[in-house]
Amino acid sequence: MERMALTRSALRLFSGRFTQACQVRGYADAPSMSLTFAAPSQVLYNNISVKQIDVPSFSGSFGILPAHVPTLAVLKPGVVTVFENDGSTKKFFVSSGTVTINEDSTVQLLAEEAVPVDTLDISAAKELLAQSQSQLASASSEVAKAEAEISIEVSEALVKACE
Amino acid sequence: SQQVRGMATLKMISIRLKSVKNIQKITQSMKMVSAAKYTKAERELKLARPYGIGAQEFYKKAEVKDEEGEKGQLIIAVSSDRGLCGAVHSSIGRIVKTDIAANPNTKVVIVGDKVRNILQRLYAKNIAMVVTEVGRKPAVFGDAALVAQSIISSGIEFSKGKILFNAFRTVVSFRTTEMPLYSQDAVANASKLPVYDSLDSDVIQSYTEFSLASLLFYSMKENATSEQSSRMTAMDNASKNAGEMIDKLTMTFNRTRQAVITRELIEIISGAAALETKN
Numbered sequence: 001m002e003r004m005a006l007t008r009s010a011l012r013l014f015s016g017r018f019t020q021a022c023q024v025r026g027y028a029d030a031p032s033m034s035l036t037f038a039a040p041s042q043v044l045y046n047n048i049s050v051k052q053i054d055v056p057s058f059s060g061s062f063g064i065l066p067a068h069v070p071t072l073a074v075l076k077p078g079v080v081t082v083f084e085n086d087g088s089t090k091k092f093f094v095s096s097g098t099v100t101i102n103e104d105s106t107v108q109l110l111a112e113e114a115v116p117v118d119t120l121d122i123s124a125a126k127e128l129l130a131q132s133q134s135q136l137a138s139a140s141s142e143v144a145k146a147e148a149e150i151s152i153e154v155s156e157a158l159v160k161a162c163e
Numbered sequence: 164s165q166q167v168r169g170m171a172t173l174k175m176i177s178i179r180l181k182s183v184k185n186i187q188k189i190t191q192s193m194k195m196v197s198a199a200k201y202t203k204a205e206r207e208l209k210l211a212r213p214y215g216i217g218a219q220e221f222y223k224k225a226e227v228k229d230e231e232g233e234k235g236q237l238i239i240a241v242s243s244d245r246g247l248c249g250a251v252h253s254s255i256g257r258i259v260k261t262d263i264a265a266n267p268n269t270k271v272v273i274v275g276d277k278v279r280n281i282l283q284r285l286y287a288k289n290i291a292m293v294v295t296e297v298g299r300k301p302a303v304f305g306d307a308a309l310v311a312q313s314i315i316s317s318g319i320e321f322s323k324g325k326i327l328f329n330a331f332r333t334v335v336s337f338r339t340t341e342m343p344l345y346s347q348d349a350v351a352n353a354s355k356l357p358v359y360d361s362l363d364s365d366v367i368q369s370y371t372e373f374s375l376a377s378l379l380f381y382s383m384k385e386n387a388t389s390e391q392s393s394r395m396t397a398m399d400n401a402s403k404n405a406g407e408m409i410d411k412l413t414m415t416f417n418r419t420r421q422a423v424i425t426r427e428l429i430e431i432i433s434g435a436a437a438l439e440t441k442n
Binding site: 036038039040041042043046047059069070071072073074096097098100102103104106108110112 | 207210211212213214216217218220221224225303304355358359360361362366367369370373374377380
């Protein structure tokens with residue numbers, strides 16, 4: 001990889017046509033991807049070019065880089081990490097949603113609720129977890145049980161995100 | 164008796180004048196309320212637009228097309244419970260009517276009472292579901308999720324689907340638009356679906372269910388903004404019309420009043436003149 005970079009930077013000193021003829025494309029040079037990360041009541045990224053996105057999904061957590069194979073996935077409660085082009089990283093907690101990666105490297109991350117991780121309060125999260133667990137214990141119908149289990153899943157992820 | 168008539172007409176005019184003035188006050192206050200609701204709705208719509216547009220991207224990029232099947236058409240007509248908002252509800256009703264006429268095997272899910280009233284008379288058997296208590300408060304995602312859940316659990320099957328709503332353009336204009344809805348089979352048979360890696364029917368089902376809620380939410384937000392801005396315009400026009408009526412009625416009132424006074428004077432003077440000549 002370093003040799004390729006060295007060759008490219010050396011070539012940049014020569015004429016444009018020469019550079020075009022000899023330029024070798026490595027993965028670091030792939031077209032960047034355009035991220036739209038939104039929730040119903042807020043926009044976090046709208047067609048912004050980013051370097052990498054890590055998403056928690058039911059089919060496993062994975063990182064999305066430019067030229068990732070197109071896919072659809074359902075989000076699990078957890079933390080989404082966005083690595084921006086200028087090197088900074090931002091973390092957001094998402095409750096649920098979907099992620100779409102298209103052929104042209106556009107990514108749509110639609111979350112039902114998304115909040116920056118540093119706005120989370122760990123004591124409130126632990127309280128929510130305790131509440132959901134008691135809800136499960138007292139749940140009678142299948143629907144109530146399922147709702148309580150979902151609540152537990154989200155609160156556990158919330159507590160994990162705060163730590 | 165002419166004099167009596169003059170007085171009676173005067174009273175009638177003044178009653179009418181009072182009632183038109185009241186109506187003007189009411190329409191003006193409705194305009195103020197709609198203006199406030201419109202500002203809020205437009206702000207929320209701006210935040211919801213990337214979400215709504217993002218939710219449609221997959222279907223465009225994967226080139227999903229309507230199923231070839233015979234399961235009929237599903238139309239979700241988005242409106243609300245409240246009227247006095249211009250052409251917002253009637254434009255949706257009109258398009259649903261032409262669609263049903265063109266394709267009788269159509270089921271309609273109506274969000275809001277107003278369109279239900281329009282369709283009830285002739286197309287009651289095409290109405291699959293009606294959602295009420297819509298429009299009083301701004302829509303949240305939970306509302307759309309509830310509607311989506313009801314549609315899914317009712318087991319409605321369709322080959323071709325669309326959401327009909329009024330897309331907000333500017334304060335004075337909106338456009339009745341349709342967003343396509345695709346069944347799970349349509350997605351599974353999309354031409355570009357093989358490009359998408361590791362998809363099983365579970366993922367596709369969850370994805371289509373979530374995107375139904377997302378698209379519904381977006382259409383509800385757009386429709387709410389169009390409705391509030393349309394109501395603002397309608398009430399503003401009503402106030403202006405009421406103002407014109409008040410001007411005309413005031414003119415008529417003054418003229419009638421002066422005519423009554425003149426008649427009284429003439430009678431008094433002619434009576435006095437008759438007495439003088441007698442003497």
